[in-house]
Amino acid sequence: DSGVTQTPKHLITATGQRVTLRCSPRSGDLSVYWYQQSLDQGLQFLIQYYNGEERAKGNILERFSAQQFPDLHSELNLSSLELGDSALYFCASRTGDGGNTEAFFGQGTRLTVV
Amino acid sequence: TQLLEQSPQFLSIQEGENLTVYCNSSSVFSSLQWYRQEPGEGPVLLVTVVTGGEVKKLKRLTFQFGDARKDSSLHITAAQPGDTGLYLCAGAPRNTGKLIFGQGTTLQVKP
Numbered sequence: 001d002s003g004v005t006q007t008p009k010h011l012i013t014a015t016g017q018r019v020t021l022r023c024s025p026r027s028g029d030l031s032v033y034w035y036q037q038s039l040d041q042g043l044q045f046l047i048q049y050y051n052g053e054e055r056a057k058g059n060i061l062e063r064f065s066a067q068q069f070p071d072l073h074s075e076l077n078l079s080s081l082e083l084g085d086s087a088l089y090f091c092a093s094r095t096g097d098g099g100n101t102e103a104f105f106g107q108g109t110r111l112t113v114v
Numbered sequence: 115t116q117l118l119e120q121s122p123q124f125l126s127i128q129e130g131e132n133l134t135v136y137c138n139s140s141s142v143f144s145s146l147q148w149y150r151q152e153p154g155e156g157p158v159l160l161v162t163v164v165t166g167g168e169v170k171k172l173k174r175l176t177f178q179f180g181d182a183r184k185d186s187s188l189h190i191t192a193a194q195p196g197d198t199g200l201y202l203c204a205g206a207p208r209n210t211g212k213l214i215f216g217q218g219t220t221l222q223v224k225p
Contacts, residue, residue: 103204
């Protein structure tokens, strides 16, 4: 158990819909990272938050947005969903902002857009 | 543009064989990490290399960080079926908070 909790584990929704994925980081970790992993692909970095503030952005689509709340949990919002958005979405947490500390991953949310 | 390029992308070998996975970049990294991911799970850290030229060993796994801190390798000796999985290198480009990953190497070790 990594200590990072992601909900829901599975999500099936229709094209055009909007979903929210939730992540609770490990106790004490201030950084949350979001990644998208398509079939047989590596992890595509979407966005990082540190202590409530956006810190770094990757190739995140404009239809996607995220935030980190005062209790440090984070949500990733995906809207106007397309078939190509079907993927595993992971969040990871780290103690600090950058550096070489270990990233702890949740078990992911498998999103299927039909 | 993939900042971290891994090769090979797929590797299928027999139990007992040796293998090397490479992680290359044109950018300098302050450190590189290697993670292993099993199906249905999130990646788990294997090792972090920090110093150029550093070599770290984890049982049958040997990790090396290039002298210029632009590349790393993972060597597995006498691979076992339990080594099967997706191996990912990761790093934070200098002066950024990002933690980016290579596209991964899928390793299958057949008994």
